[in-house]
Amino acid sequence: MRIANYDSIASKYDRRYDLYEYAGCRETLTNFLGEAATSVLEVGCGTGHWLAEIARLKPSRSSDDRGLDDGNGTASAERLDGRSAPAFAEGFGASTVARFASEGGKALAERLVGVEPSSEMLARARATAPSALLIRATAEALPWRDGAFDRVYCINALHHFRDRLQFFAEARRILKPGGGLLSIGKDPHAERDTWWVYEYFPETLGIDRERFARVRTLRGELAAAGFSWAESFECDHLEAMRPAGEALTTGIVHRAYTSQLTVLSDEEFEAGRNRIIEANAAAGGELQLATDFYLFATVGWV
Ligand SMILES: C[S@@+](CC[C@H](N)C(=O)[O-])C[C@H]1O[C@@H](n2cnc3c(N)ncnc32)[C@H](O)[C@@H]1O
Numbered sequence: 001m002r003i004a005n006y007d008s009i010a011s012k013y014d015r016r017y018d019l020y021e022y023a024g025c026r027e028t029l030t031n032f033l034g035e036a037a038t039s040v041l042e043v044g045c046g047t048g049h050w051l052a053e054i055a056r057l058k059p060s061r062s063s064d065d066r067g068l069d070d071g072n073g074t075a076s077a078e079r080l081d082g083r084s085a086p087a088f089a090e091g092f093g094a095s096t097v098a099r100f101a102s103e104g105g106k107a108l109a110e111r112l113v114g115v116e117p118s119s120e121m122l123a124r125a126r127a128t129a130p131s132a133l134l135i136r137a138t139a140e141a142l143p144w145r146d147g148a149f150d151r152v153y154c155i156n157a158l159h160h161f162r163d164r165l166q167f168f169a170e171a172r173r174i175l176k177p178g179g180g181l182l183s184i185g186k187d188p189h190a191e192r193d194t195w196w197v198y199e200y201f202p203e204t205l206g207i208d209r210e211r212f213a214r215v216r217t218l219r220g221e222l223a224a225a226g227f228s229w230a231e232s233f234e235c236d237h238l239e240a241m242r243p244a245g246e247a248l249t250t251g252i253v254h255r256a257y258t259s260q261l262t263v264l265s266d267e268e269f270e271a272g273r274n275r276i277i278e279a280n281a282a283a284g285g286e287l288q289l290a291t292d293f294y295l296f297a298t299v300g301w302v
Helices: 004-010 016-021 023-033 049-057 085-090 093-103 119-128 165-175 195-201 202-212 215-224 244-249 266-282
Strands: 039-043 111-115 133-135 149-155 174-184 227-242 288-301
Touching: 004 119, 023 174, 023 288, 039 049, 039 165, 049 111, 049 119, 049 133, 085 215, 111 266, 111 288, 119 133, 149 165, 165 174, 165 215, 165 288, 174 202, 195 202, 202 215, 215 227, 227 244, 244 266, 244 288
Parallel strands: 039 111, 039 149, 111 133, 149 174
Antiparallel strands: 174 288, 227 288
């Protein structure tokens, strides 16, 4: 499996959120969390984009480390907020509570937590989602005792985990009865995606088919990990046409734009970039790069 080095692309990662709305992901995540979830964990939280979204809707009243299992030697856990839990809770502004109440919110996520192995991504998450507790750890060894969370989710991250089955076992272990795990990601096996990345960098489709499982495989793996019920559904559709000339100069045809390009060798990346330059020249500078693919949500309930 090719590993994307997120430390090296952290500074450019959030570009995607300027280009796409991810409205379906936002709605799916909001529905999944519901109003009753009070302890929520994002695994592979990256720059904290989704934690910040939740904090906007369900601000944390406290982000203490109840349930953190110090005895688990396999993961390195470190508090990156640099403040003690009580001080952190007190630092939660009354104006935020008032705003949330005025928006009709009933339940608040009392514990909003992110796990991420890349220190550069975590540093950005710290600025983007200051109300979340951020822990440097991996999906395969989550440093909490059993039954610590109501909801665990990961967005566009599962395909990076070294051992997906180990993560499912860990997620099942740290979920409370009635808890749920949500994963949102592509299914490149579905053969309905059109994406300039697959078109001009043909190695990327094979790489994705190795690292992304079919959603039906995920459901089977969740059942095997002890989840009592699993479902999956199409949750977002990313669609855009972008002029190739512009994409070549604005950081879209760039190794940091998406992990599919990050994991390529220099030769593979340059060959694909040259294909776009040549096709654009052949099209008189009018080439458009097409994005038209779906994201799927898979949910397992305890
Ligand atoms: C495509 S990013 C997604 C970040 C965030 N969820 C989002 O949607 O913006 C994938 C993230 O998974 C993280 N990751 C990679 N391997 C991991 C592992 N074994 N456990 C947890 N996270 C991991 C990467 O460092 C990266 O930040």
